[in-house]
Amino acid sequence: MTVRVQAARFDPGAELAAFGQGRADIGAIVTFTGIVRDRDGGGLHRMEIEHYPGMTESAIAAIEAEAVDRWALRDSLIIHRYGPLALGEAIMMVATAAPHRGDAFAAAEFLMDYLKSRAPFWKREVTADGADWVAAKDTDEAALTRW
Amino acid sequence: MTVRVQAARFDPGAELAAFGQGRADIGAIVTFTGIVRDRDGGGLHRMEIEHYPGMTESAIAAIEAEAVDRWALRDSLIIHRYGPLALGEAIMMVATAAPHRGDAFAAAEFLMDYLKSRAPFWKREVTADGADWVAAKDTDEAALTRW
Amino acid sequence: MIDVLYFAWVRERIGLPKERIETGAATVADLVAELRLREERYEAAFADLTALRVAVDQQLTGFDAPLAGAREVAFFPPMTGG
Amino acid sequence: MIDVLYFAWVRERIGLPKERIETGAATVADLVAELRLREERYEAAFADLTALRVAVDQQLTGFDAPLAGAREVAFFPPMTGG
Numbered sequence: 045m046t047v048r049v050q051a052a053r054f055d056p057g058a059e060l061a062a063f064g065q066g067r068a069d070i071g072a073i074v075t076f077t078g079i080v081r082d083r084d085g086g087g088l089h090r091m092e093i094e095h096y097p098g099m100t101e102s103a104i105a106a107i108e109a110e111a112v113d114r115w116a117l118r119d120s121l122i123i124h125r126y127g128p129l130a131l132g133e134a135i136m137m138v139a140t141a142a143p144h145r146g147d148a149f150a151a152a153e154f155l156m157d158y159l160k161s162r163a164p165f166w167k168r169e170v171t172a173d174g175a176d177w178v179a180a181k182d183t184d185e186a187a188l189t190r191w
Numbered sequence: 192m193t194v195r196v197q198a199a200r201f202d203p204g205a206e207l208a209a210f211g212q213g214r215a216d217i218g219a220i221v222t223f224t225g226i227v228r229d230r231d232g233g234g235l236h237r238m239e240i241e242h243y244p245g246m247t248e249s250a251i252a253a254i255e256a257e258a259v260d261r262w263a264l265r266d267s268l269i270i271h272r273y274g275p276l277a278l279g280e281a282i283m284m285v286a287t288a289a290p291h292r293g294d295a296f297a298a299a300e301f302l303m304d305y306l307k308s309r310a311p312f313w314k315r316e317v318t319a320d321g322a323d324w325v326a327a328k329d330t331d332e333a334a335l336t337r338w
Numbered sequence: 339m340i341d342v343l344y345f346a347w348v349r350e351r352i353g354l355p356k357e358r359i360e361t362g363a364a365t366v367a368d369l370v371a372e373l374r375l376r377e378e379r380y381e382a383a384f385a386d387l388t389a390l391r392v393a394v395d396q397q398l399t400g401f402d403a404p405l406a407g408a409r410e411v412a413f414f415p416p417m418t419g420g
Numbered sequence: 421m422i423d424v425l426y427f428a429w430v431r432e433r434i435g436l437p438k439e440r441i442e443t444g445a446a447t448v449a450d451l452v453a454e455l456r457l458r459e460e461r462y463e464a465a466f467a468d469l470t471a472l473r474v475a476v477d478q479q480l481t482g483f484d485a486p487l488a489g490a491r492e493v494a495f496f497p498p499m500t501g502g
Contacts, residue, residue: 179500
């Protein structure tokens with residue numbers, strides 16, 4: 045069970061390659077990678093992510109602990125960046141390992157839904173016109189009710 | 192959109208690293224990796240997968256086409272091995288890329304559910320006592336009804 | 339003449355992966371009835387059709403599927419890929 | 421004395437990330453009421469509480485949360501990580 049909150053870039057492929065190695069009881073690994081996407085009309089210069097040091101780590105650890113409690117996870121990984129990010133760069137990654145696919149998928153979606161709405165990160169999109177804070181979606185909060 | 196049916200081993204980390212590169216319209220990548228897991232009581236020597244050459248490729252392509260039709264996928268990848276596989280090796284992998292996470296997760300789960308029950312692969316577990324065909328689970332067939 | 343393929347434990351029970359069969363069977367079910375009359379190993383393989391799946395020309399179908407024009411029929415247990 | 425932290429557009433509207441405040445406020449809502457009376461920039465930041473979230477000692481909570489013993493209160497918009 046690993047949590048990393050960092051400004052540095054990371055390589056999702058290398059993370060997956062190292063994840064869940066050397067265990068005979070893992071049958072399913074699910075990963076989610078969030079990537080800096082251009083605006084629908086284009087024009088994104090970069091993304092900036094602000095976070096709440098101290099609370100970020102404890103909030104993510106609490107979310108991860110709940111996932112471990114609810115599903116048969118053998119391992120989990122959460123990486124989330126902050127600071128400036130370029131178009132196409134990985135923002136964050138979640139990985140879950142379980143004996144069966146149902147637990148791995150459910151836990152990964154649970155982690156994503158909770159990270160979206162309960163971990164103290166705020167995204168800002170920088171364009172030629174300035175910088176806009178990304179608004180939370182009603183659907184993000186609604187997604188929590190399914191768990 | 193890529194489909195590979197192969198006997199050779201593959202590296203899920205390298206596949207993820209190469210997947211969805213160079214596009215500005217991808218915000219979410221989900222991967223599933225199926226791994227040879229030991230039996231609950233231990234004792235697995237290896238797994239063997241039989242398949243139906245010709246039908247395998249067309250069945251997977253049809254499943255992938257339906258996923259592309261139903262969700263806003265920007266890219267997808269399906270790799271499935273056959274032949275002998277050692278404990279801990281990757282059996283198969285699915286990757287989906289979409290603007291938003293909901294589509295990427297749903298399409299990956301859909302692909303997995305259909306690959307399990309509609310692509311012509313049969314797993315056999317080899318132990319010191321012989322070889323047993325893995326039985327399909329009722330839950331695998333039931334999983335299709337949610338789509 | 340039609341190619342009949344067997345996979346997994348169906349192949350093992352019948353003892354071969356593929357054979358060419360001369361048949362006038364109108365449907366998959368008719369073909370199965372013919373095969374069951376041949377030898378004990380076919381009877382053993384086809385004893386419980388609910389445990390079997392069938393593909394005609396590499397498309398999953400039901401046992402009531404017609405065989406007119408078909409080149410290939412395959413019998414196998416439920417798939418366990420993924 | 422309590423540390424009050426602001427993030428994202430709350431920080432921008434108030435114009436600073438953190439301040440130490442001498443207060444006898446019993447709850448978060450009481451503290452917000454005090455801050456709104458200070459200056460226009462606080463009024464602008466706290467005008468719509470439904471657009472804000474609050475954490476006391478780094479735990480998400482509601483505006484009715486008590487402040488007795490609290491060392492740190494943070495105000496911010498709904499999170500947008502992931």
